[in-house]
Amino acid sequence: MFEIRRVLTHVEDIFHEFGPAPAQPLRRGAIAAVMTNPFAGRYEAKIEHAMEALKPIGFDMAQRLLAAMAVPHASIEGYGKGAIVGSRGELEHGALWHVPGGYAMRELLEKNGVPTNAIVPSTKKVGAPSTALDVPLTHVNASYVRSHFDAIEVRVPGAPAADELVYILAMSTGQRVHARVGGLAKEAIVGKDGLR
Template sequence: MTLISVPGLRIRRQFVLAETTSAEQSIERDPPLRKVAVVAVLHNPYAGLPVGPLNDFIAASAALGRAMAEAGVAAMKPFGIESYGKGAVIGLAGEQEHGIALITTPFGDALRAAIGGGQAWISSFSKRAAPGATIDIPLAHKDALYVRSHYDGMTVHLPDAPLPDEVAIICCFANRGRLNQRLGGLDAAAVAGVDGLT
């Protein structure tokens, strides 16, 4: 794994999780469903401080999004990425806004570019929590939110994180929709170029 290093951010821990599922209800599927989570746990210099601008986090977030996406692409090989999601878990001395500052537009735009493009909003979830937290990151198709086959998620456990003055940033990716999806709706194969932002 290539270490994530971003100027202006002190990253204490980072890890990549990958899971591959090849069958559901005893039905084998090809390709299998691979999900990847990339996690960066970093120092929160805003923890415990009065409300104020979060410009340093926002400025650094594009480089963070790019680096995390590149790690996700590497872990997903030999598959490509069809869906994504993001999240933040903020230590208890911080506030939810600190995590959101790191995963807003500059982060999302850089992430999309690094995976080869994406038209849709990146689904997200954030919360404050103590070390050892789990978080469910929602997944949706990267080019159109309304592709039902790709409504999914990934549960990520954060051992020893986040400490009270930390933020854990998480990106999740998948190479396909659910293994036995059969609910109809917009077809993933037909969404190239669809504007998922509407």
């Protein structure tokens, strides 16, 4: 149902933000899969079934991203997801990624002992080839951890074509490099409701 044309993986290390270098650099990564949009060019009332076909793709992408980041599962503290829909599609085609993308990362991390009670933040847009998307990142276990409010920009050169989709997963190993605006600290997480 979804034919993958390209996969782009991006990993970056942030050593400082014009201040003192942290003991450990922040590593952030994203993976973007460019694939056919089976609903492009028409309105189809029932599309929910397509999420089932995306589940194995989501899990494969989560595994690939973690491998590319080359860090232990326990190092992952932030995650997020996103979608860029080609111009012959609609925003709802991007929304198909909510369950397959989010649960793929949560399942992978949970299986390896990382609690993931927080909802996976998301964003999506309809765009032309090479459109950039700022994918939000928040703490994997508590959405109110202010130090982990972040985003990573993702762009696949030349994609999506009008009849394609770009589905994205993102992860990070910690807080913004010089986070210092207060709020709930990760050490104070209770971990029951996904918020605190």
